[in-house]
Amino acid sequence: MxxxxxxxxxxxxxxxxxxxxxxxEIFDDFLARHDQRPFDAVHDYDEYVDxxxxxxxxxxxxxxxxxxxxxxxxxxxxxxETVAGLAARKNDRxxxxxxxxxxxxxxxxxxxVKAARAAGLHCAVVSASANCRDVLRxxxxxxxxxxxxxxxxxxxxxxxxxPAPDTYLxxxxxxxxxxxxxxxxxxxxxxxxxxxxGGFAIVxxxxxxxxxxxxxxxxxDIVVHDLAELx
Numbered sequence: 001m002x003x004x005x006x007x008x009x010x011x012x013x014x015x016x017x018x019x020x021x022x023x024x025e026i027f028d029d030f031l032a033r034h035d036q037r038p039f040d041a042v043h044d045y046d047e048y049v050d051x052x053x054x055x056x057x058x059x060x061x062x063x064x065x066x067x068x069x070x071x072x073x074x075x076x077x078x079x080x081e082t083v084a085g086l087a088a089r090k091n092d093r094x095x096x097x098x099x100x101x102x103x104x105x106x107x108x109x110x111x112x113v114k115a116a117r118a119a120g121l122h123c124a125v126v127s128a129s130a131n132c133r134d135v136l137r138x139x140x141x142x143x144x145x146x147x148x149x150x151x152x153x154x155x156x157x158x159x160x161x162x163p164a165p166d167t168y169l170x171x172x173x174x175x176x177x178x179x180x181x182x183x184x185x186x187x188x189x190x191x192x193x194x195x196x197x198g199g200f201a202i203v204x205x206x207x208x209x210x211x212x213x214x215x216x217x218x219x220x221d222i223v224v225h226d227l228a229e230l231x
Contacts, residue, residue: 001201003182004116005171006145007051008127010187010208011227012109013139018101020045022094026086027061036065046211051188053128053151053161054087095131103138108228113144115231122146122175126167126184128154147174163190165198172200185227192219204230 010016020041027039039045039061048064049057062069062083072082078089116123123145125132130151136142149171153159159166165179172182184195187206195203196219204227205212205220212223224230 001121001181001183003122003124003172003175003177004113004185005124005126005168005182005200006109006113006185007187007191008125008129008132008135010050011185011206012105012113012125012141013135014104014106015098015135016050016187016208018097019050019094022090022097023049023057023061025093026090030081030086031065034067036067042209046189046209046214051128051162051186051190051194053154054090054130055083056128056161058083058086058090091130098131098135098138103135105139105141106226108226110141110144112227112231113141117144122177122182124149124171124175126171127151128161128167130155147171149174161190162188163193163197165194168194168198168200172198186220187215189214189218195219 006012009019023045024039024041031038044061048061070082072080072084076082076084078092113123124147125145126149128151132148132150149167154167159170168184169179172179179199180201182200183202184200185204186192186195187208192203192205192215202221203219205215205223207215207223207225215223
């Protein structure tokens with residue numbers, strides 16, 4: 001093993017709850033106007049949204065409710081009833097919540113990353129978030145990582161989002177290793193699927209939401225509640 005590839009939200013930083021809250025607000029407002037039951041911030045978030053790029057998350061959730069919207073485009077305002085419009089509203093809201101609540105890194109994760117670096121392992125962040133670097137800076141952990149593969153990199157390199165393995169494979173390339181020599185650390189079901197599909201040496205699931213069995217079923221080799229358990 002020569003490299004560790006970490007998801008951001010829910011693995012390194014306590015921001016998954018902020019994302020879930022933002023999605024719940026945006027979808028509930030939309031669903032109420034369409035006489036649909038509310039968004040489930042646990043099941044719907046874990047199954048259709050968590051770990052995926054924003055646009056894919058919107059598409060995946062709407063498909064689960066048999067709702068079809070126009071795709072729209074990057075210039076769509078946040079109020080537009082398009083896939084792009086809903087994604088823009090969610091991004092605006094999550095940035096507001098991050099500003100209001102702040103960002104904290106999980107102490108156990110910080111300890112683990114520092115130990116991995118001390119052991120000579122490459123460390124990179126692989127996240128679907130376009131706000132990844134802002135969150136890393138806000139949590140004061142940006143300097144712990146050699147490379148960051150985020151939503152901007154995925155767009156520039158035209159990488160498919162999780163559960164496709166493309167972004168994790170790009171993370172391995174960025175630190176100069178093969179997938180078989182790298183470990184993936186994920187809390188999202190789509191993320192562990194991506195790690196398994198990419199042929200990585202080991203996929204570690206981090207259970208922050210009581211979904212240990214689901215993480216295993218989707219491809220995690222081992223599941224822990226906190227990365228400090230591995231020290």
